[in-house]
Amino acid sequence: MLVGVPKEIKNREYRVGLTPASVRELIANGHSVHVQHNAGYEIGFTNEMYEAVGATIIRSAADIFAAADMIVKVKEPQPVECEMLREGQILYTYLHLAPDATQTQALIKSGSVAIAYETVTDDFGGLPLLAPMSEVAGRMSIQAGAHALEMSQGGCGTLLGGVPGVEPAKVTIIGGGVVGTNAARMAVGMGADVVILDRSIRRMQQLDDIFQGRIKTVYSTQDAVEENVLAADLTIGAVLIPGAAAPKLVSRDLISRMKRGAVLVDVAIDQGGCFETSKATTHEDPTYIIDEVVHYCVANMPGGVARTSTLALNNATLRHAVAIANKGWRKALLDDEHLLHGLNVCEGKITYQAVARDQGLEYVAAKDAIGC
Numbered sequence: 405m406l407v408g409v410p411k412e413i414k415n416r417e418y419r420v421g422l423t424p425a426s427v428r429e430l431i432a433n434g435h436s437v438h439v440q441h442n443a444g445y446e447i448g449f450t451n452e453m454y455e456a457v458g459a460t461i462i463r464s465a466a467d468i469f470a471a472a473d474m475i476v477k478v479k480e481p482q483p484v485e486c487e488m489l490r491e492g493q494i495l496y497t498y499l500h501l502a503p504d505a506t507q508t509q510a511l512i513k514s515g516s517v518a519i520a521y522e523t524v525t526d527d528f529g530g531l532p533l534l535a536p537m538s539e540v541a542g543r544m545s546i547q548a549g550a551h552a553l554e555m556s557q558g559g560c561g562t563l564l565g566g567v568p569g570v571e572p573a574k575v576t577i578i579g580g581g582v583v584g585t586n587a588a589r590m591a592v593g594m595g596a597d598v599v600i601l602d603r604s605i606r607r608m609q610q611l612d613d614i615f616q617g618r619i620k621t622v623y624s625t626q627d628a629v630e631e632n633v634l635a636a637d638l639t640i641g642a643v644l645i646p647g648a649a650a651p652k653l654v655s656r657d658l659i660s661r662m663k664r665g666a667v668l669v670d671v672a673i674d675q676g677g678c679f680e681t682s683k684a685t686t687h688e689d690p691t692y693i694i695d696e697v698v699h700y701c702v703a704n705m706p707g708g709v710a711r712t713s714t715l716a717l718n719n720a721t722l723r724h725a726v727a728i729a730n731k732g733w734r735k736a737l738l739d740d741e742h743l744l745h746g747l748n749v750c751e752g753k754i755t756y757q758a759v760a761r762d763q764g765l766e767y768v769a770a771k772d773a774i775g776c
Contacts, residue, residue: 405729408472410465411443416687418710420444421476428457447711491515502649503676511749524746536716540706542586549638552667560665565595576632579642641670641678648758650675660695
């Protein structure tokens with residue numbers, strides 16, 4: 405199989421679909437890899453490093469898309485990239501389709517086979533290809549939030565960890581999954597006063613064991629969300645419904661009653677955001693203010709630490725990339741139920757139920773779309 409790795413073109417996105425080490429693994433399995441010129445240059449993966457492991461460097465993205473059997477990316481294809489996809493071509497990347505009807509229609513039109521990192525599952529009920537970026541985003545959310553609390557950024561001027569004799573900032577984290585746990589690790593490490601809201605009793609028990617009294621856990625109800633968001637200096641939106649649009653858990657009315665200069669960081673923005681006032685921003689212009697509350701809603705947060713993110717992502721995605729290349733997409737999906745869950749669009753059909761439901765489209769079960 406010929407695998408193509410285009411350079412990412414989303415704003416300030418410097419991650420790359422395959423590292424030189426990953427390319428070496430694919431080539432060792434008998435495949436060819438074309439990498440776009442300088443696709444990984446900004447994070448230290450030079451053309452020469454790719455060539456040293458057997459890749460061919462290609463100048464244009466158009467040539468990559470025209471030749472490759474499988475495209476391996478990081479972020480969802482932008483409109484110009486969707487136009488280059490063709491029928492039967494495999495696209496293996498993050499998609500986050502539920503809130504993005506435009507991309508969904510473009511993928512349907514292309515006839516491609518789109519496998520989304522974020523909906524691949526594992527034996528433990530987790531999302532192993534999403535988890536590395538959730539870890540990164542969770543940790544970054546506290547860095548970003550701490551910076552946004554500074555007066556120069558529109559914040560209330562509160563130091564996250566306080567100082568002796570001065571109380572630390574109050575941090576409310578909505579969602580105790582991978583993002584929320586990693587956000588809590590950072591916030592606790594910086595000395596903040598941390599509350600995590602979740603609806604899983606078992607998960608809250610696990611969090612209590614992990615943090616040994618250094619955080620508080622609260623069962624998430626509307627009252628609990630209101631009370632803790634109003635008390636918070638920094639609120640992290642860390643909720644996730646796999647493959648579906650994020651629920652709007654914090655209303656515009658509630659935001660209007662928050663502390664002046666409080667900060668919201670919406671890590672769920674890739675799935676539409678969990679705050680009613682959220683809209684996607686970029687690393688170049690990451691924040692905006694509504695009702696005197698600072699909003700940080702960068703849609704590709706892990707891109708800000710692109711080298712770490714790329715290495716962590718490849719650790720998770722490579723195994724499936726090799727399987728798809730070795731077996732072909734049909735056999736690879738049928739042999740692995742967890743990888744099959746990653747199939748979101750297949751030759752013009754929506755094969756992920758949450759995407760079809762959220763956009764009012766016809767759903768076709770993945771196995772039916774494959775034709776088995």
